Structures are given as C-alpha cells and as structure tokens.
Amino acid sequence: MQDVARRVLLGILFVVGVLPACAAHPAEAGVFADFDADGKSDILWRNDNGTLAMWLMNGFQIKAAQTLPVVSNDWHVAGIGDDDLNRNFHSILWRNDNGATTLWWMSGFTPYPQWYYPSPSVDWHVAGLGDFFNFGSDILWRNDDGTLSMWHAYWGVHGGRQIQVATLAVISTDWHVVGIGDFDGDGESDILWRNDNGAVAVWLMNGFQTKAAQILSVVSTDWHVVGTGDFDGDGRSDILWRDDSGTLAMWLMNGFTQNAQILPAVSNDWHVVEVGDFDGDGRSDILWRNDNGALAMWLMNGFEAKAAQILPTVSTDWHVIGYQISR
C-alpha cells in the first residue's frame, strides 16, 4: 500500500514537473495563531472539562503559559483567525451545539468577546477561516446540502464591524474543503478541496469570486491532508500530507503546480496537531503530539526539518486546538 502511495505521489512530481522559480511574494497574512502578535505562532489548549490554556511560544521555548477561562463544553472552537489589518488581534471563533456563533479577539492571554455573529442553523458548518479579501479573516461556511457561502467581515464607515454574506456555489457533497491557504501568493486565501475518490482541487480566489479552479491530481485515499502552511517561505501556502502508514509528504505549491516530495515516516502514535511558524523565520513548522501526551516540534525549511525537539509532555486530557479548518 505504501509503495503504491509513494508511486502515486512521485508520479505526480514527475508528471507535473517544476516551474521556474518566481520572485518571492510577501507573506499573505499574519502568522497562524499568534495571540501575542510577536510574529510567532502560539499553542491553544483545551481540556476535556472545557478549560482553555495558552502557551506563547518562541521556537522550542514556552515563553509564557496561562490558563484561560473555562468555557462550557457545548461550545467548540471552530477556527483561529487574524482579525484586523494590523494583524494585532488574533481571534478564536466559537460555535455552540445549538448553532450560536461568537468571536473572541485575543490580546495575549486576555480574551475580548467582541460581537455576536448571526447564528446559522446547525446544518451550516464552519469549513475554514481565510483571508479572502486581504483584510483579516473571513469565514467559509458549508451547508449539509453542499452550499458554500462566505462571511466577509470588515470595518464599517463608523468603525463598527460589519458582515457581508455571499453564496459562492453549490458543490456536491463528495467534495470537502480540506484546507485554506494562499497557494498562488497573491495575498488572498484560496480553497483546497478533496473528493471522496481522492481527487484534489484548488480554487484560486479573489474575494467572493473564484478566479480559477483546477483539479490537480487524484491521490489515493490512504493519503490525507494534515495541514497547510508556507514551509519554504516563498509567500505561497504548501500542503502537508500523511498516509495511513505514517509516511509524510509535502507539496510546495505555486498556484496549481506542486513540487512534491516524500518526507520521513513517523510512527502512527504521533499526530500532526498544528502547522504554524513557531520561530518566526517566515517558514511554517510542525507540532506533533503523541498518544501518550508527548509533544515534539519540527522547525522546517522546505522539505527539511532544520531542527527538531521534544517539548514537555502534557496529560492527555488536554488537546491542542491547532487546526485552521474544521475536520
């Protein structure tokens, strides 16, 4: 199985080839989950009892850690975003089992519950947060019937926060949003899709509009997208894959073109729980969690881990909330 999957990915590498290098673009947005605005990703934790905690990170070092308010377990973190033009406020999007939706702006450890969104019915799900207008995070919603819609949040003329809602498309439900990232480096987020049959597609977005869409390839379904981030620091989001045997692969993206490579296998008791730039070098890194509670971090430089370290073990009633998308 593993050999077949490797051949599939390597086949993609050879079939697609590699485009000539382009000039680097500025990174699309602030660093993922950077709650204290120091340019380095942080780690948000939730306990089975609803308690939140946060680690403010500096590479492998936990520079500060604190417990946050307890939130009842009928509320779930639906996403983490950037919420202003200056990237100073990273936000936590909450969803209740009853559909209620709200947002916290975070300043370090301090949450500022801001404003109450409309509460979509429970057949609507947060498919991901992205910066589709280069204006802070917008929310991509998917309905059980396949409808895709977007809430664009912006500042009104009098300083109030406004939402503009658009229905983007109705897409058959064998397609799933599996990632959001700026794959072409134009400063606006794009959408990564996967079909139940393994097909992978990208929509390059311009606000509410799909400026281009393409099916990239069909990848066998024992491979799963486990994260998106800019691992090589060229301003374009890349895709991290893992197969059921634990093998990792990375696609360094340039629009619809991928430069694919198999990375070392990691035993299946380890799971990718967050992709973020923990050392602030402009390249996304990988946070791993073991079933026994151990943590490890890989600081990445493209396909290579430039450094790796085991972090303190945390009891398994605590979970890293590190996804950019709902899955």
Ligand SMILES: [Ca+2]
């Ligand atoms: Ca930070």
Ligand SMILES: [Ca+2]
């Ligand atoms: Ca883009």
Ligand SMILES: [Ca+2]
């Ligand atoms: Ca990249």
Ligand SMILES: [Ca+2]
């Ligand atoms: Ca980094």
